Amino acid sequence: MxxxxxxxxxxxxxxxxxxxxxxxxxxxxxxxxxxxxxxxxxxxxxxxxxxxxxxxxxxxxxxxxxxxITVRQEEIEAASAAYEDIARRLVDKLDWPISAISIHPQGSASTKTLIRMPDRTKFDIDAVCEVDITKLQAQDPMTFFGAIGEALDGLEVEPKKRCWKINFSGKPFYIECTPSVPLETIPVSQQEASRLKAAEPEFANTALAVVDTPQKKWKTSNPAGIRNWVERVSAxxxxxxxxxxxxxxxxxxxxxxxxxxxxxxxxxxxxxxxxxxxxxxxxxxxxxxxxxxxxxxxxxxxxxxxxxxxxxxxxxxxxxxxxxxxxxxxxxxxxxxxxxxxxxxxxxxxxxxxxxxxxxxxxxxxxxxxxxxxxxxxxxxxxxxxxxxxxxxxxxxxxxxxxxxxxGCHAGSGPAGSGGSGGSGPYISIPRPPKPAPSTPGLA
Incomplete structure (x- = not known):
């Protein structure tokens, strides 16, 4: 063999x-x-x-x-609630049917490899905003990306290369929401103009097109495919x-x-x-x-x-x-x-x-x-x-x-339930890193 x-x-x-x-x-x-x-x-x-x-x-x-280092379940549930709020905004402001919008985790949250940050700064929960729209509506990637951003007006948002970063006051996380459409909905002419890469046959049914804003073009992505691959191998x-x-x-x-x-x-x-x-x-x-x-x-x-x-x-x-x-x-x-x-x-x-x-x-x-x-x-x-x-x-x-x-997980006394294990273990106390030495001219 x-x-x-x-x-x-x-x-x-x-x-x-x-x-x-x-x-x-x-x-x-x-x-x-x-x-x-x-x-x-x-x-x-x-x-x-x-x-x-x-x-x-x-x-x-x-x-x-x-x-x-495990993220607590209540924080995952809070992120899920935020997904629902984003979907409602798209429905209300863009007049898109709720059945056409799917917002779901990608990256670490979907592969069960999400962890806390060492300094307890906010961690990111990547999300895909998958919109099942017609080929005509998918022709202009920048218009599509901008429409998502306008619908998020009222939230604390920041445009990134392929996503909208959404900060939530008082929450330990922020969401990076990536607008996308099923790869198959992109017209052939646009696929050629964007030089879209094909999906591997095994993962073709989960392939997406996301917006590459610096290039103003579509880009092939497949977060669900990565999730399924990790799931299969981990078994x-x-x-x-x-x-x-x-x-x-x-x-x-x-x-x-x-x-x-x-x-x-x-x-x-x-x-x-x-x-x-x-x-x-x-x-x-x-x-x-x-x-x-x-x-x-x-x-x-x-x-x-x-x-x-x-x-x-x-x-x-x-x-x-x-x-x-x-x-x-x-x-x-x-x-x-x-x-x-x-x-x-x-x-x-x-x-x-x-x-x-x-x-x-x-x-x-x-x-x-x-x-x-x-x-x-x-x-x-x-x-x-x-x-x-x-x-x-x-x-x-x-x-x-x-x-x-x-x-960087030192046991000590701390507030109940503040540990990364959701309250089942000792409080995590991480020493602050030393301040960097002052730069010296002429030395690397």
Whole structure:
């Protein structure tokens, strides 16, 4: 059977990393626990329990972080209410039928990877305002974009490249609302004028056209396709079934779901995305990587999902053994991450949008004098170093303390219900970053 594209990408990344033996060696957590004949022993049934006990301190610490960075359900519900208000405004001011308007989450909120900001500034909940209008009405993208903006008059709005940013006083979030129409409703002449890219066949039924205001043209987008892709890949299992069953029985009772945005440690793909995003945010917050060149969320989501999907393929094909524990899988993904995007001779950095033909998410990496690629490498090095330091510890209290420090979740006393876990855990107190040193003329 031919190897899938993602399996080949991961296999190449593993080779660049030094091979399977080196993949997680530096972090002190081996990924080959199931390849050493453990299940040939008479104590086969006890092996999963042993693995769980060995990984429990790490799983517990990461569960705490994952829980704390979760956005509370009441905030999600408040955003949903705001969606309804936006829809009503469009109906009232533009005379569009309510049945033609669909406002729904995109990005992190739709993939269940939405997290809190380290400094408790407002977080953004991306939304798509999908309008099922006629081909005639869809002919002028700028008129369509402007009509949405006029309908939002009375709210605190700001035009962005492809969306309207809507701030809500007294709320912990703002909404970036992207006007869109189904891709198929754009006339052929306009598709040609805008040079619209086609959707990948698997995701054609969710493809949209959004307005690229700097270019005054339509641009293909597919947020629901990304959501469906992440959902499909996350359903795959890269952890040995016996261990996962044992882990679920022993650990789930100690991990309390706090909202529909909540995910558990055994949901390896989403947890990896959430923790890596939090680590990136902390490194920006602590001024260790440049905010302007940080790896954006769609880059992280795409790289991690491709990596996870490729690992699942290699495991199914028998090239790799299943991981011994969800924590092992998470660490291995972190170890492979910097090897998952390559600067190809002649074309530069390429990271394909899995839902849109020919779209390169890493396009900006090729016109910034290497700043984004360098920042990504620096951040990946920091992530590796932090996980290596945590995995070298053996005392559960030290593991928890170091994990909290790395991810900026310090336990302390605070107002009830103010924690990122919706009130089920300790208050998160994050030290303010040091003030930057004054610039010195002549020094870089």
């Amino acid at each position: 031919a190897m899938t594209k993602n399996a080949m990408l991961v296999e190449q990344a593993i080779k660049r990393r030094g091979g399977v033996a080196e993949l997680t060696k530096s972090m002190g957590i081996a990924m080959d626990g199931f390849s050493e004949g453990l299940f040939d022993s008479a104590q086969r049934s006890d092996v999963p329990a042993k693995i769980i006990r060995a990984r429990e301190p790490f799983a517990h610490a990461l569960s705490l972080i994952n829980d704390h 795959r299992n890269i952890v040995a079934n016996l261990v996962l069953e044992e882990f679920t029985k022993s650990a789930r009772a100690n991990i309390q779901p706090v909202s529909p945005q909540s995910v558990e440690v055994e949901e390896t793909l989403r947890v990896a995305i959430r923790l890596f995003k939090r680590h990136r945010d902390m490194r920006v917050y602590r001024q260790e990587i440049d905010k302007d060149f940080q790896p954006i969320s769609i880059i992280l989501v795409t790289l991690v999902t491709i990596c996870y999907d490729g690992l699942a393929d290699l495991i199914e094909e028998g090239v790799l053994q299943p991981f011994s524990h969800p924590v092992d899988a998470l660490v291995a993904i972190a170890d492979l991450l910097p090897e998952m995007i390559v600067d190809y001779p002649g074309t530069g950095y390429q990271l394909a949008n899995p839902t849109v033909v020919g779209e390169n998410f890493a396009e900006r990496w090729n016109d910034d004098d290497g700043e984004r690629a360098q920042t990504f490498d620096v951040w990946c090095g920091l992530l590796r170093a932090d996980l290596e330091r945590i995995s070298a510890l053996t005392d559960p209290k030290e593991i928890e303390a170091e994990t909290r420090e790395v991810f």
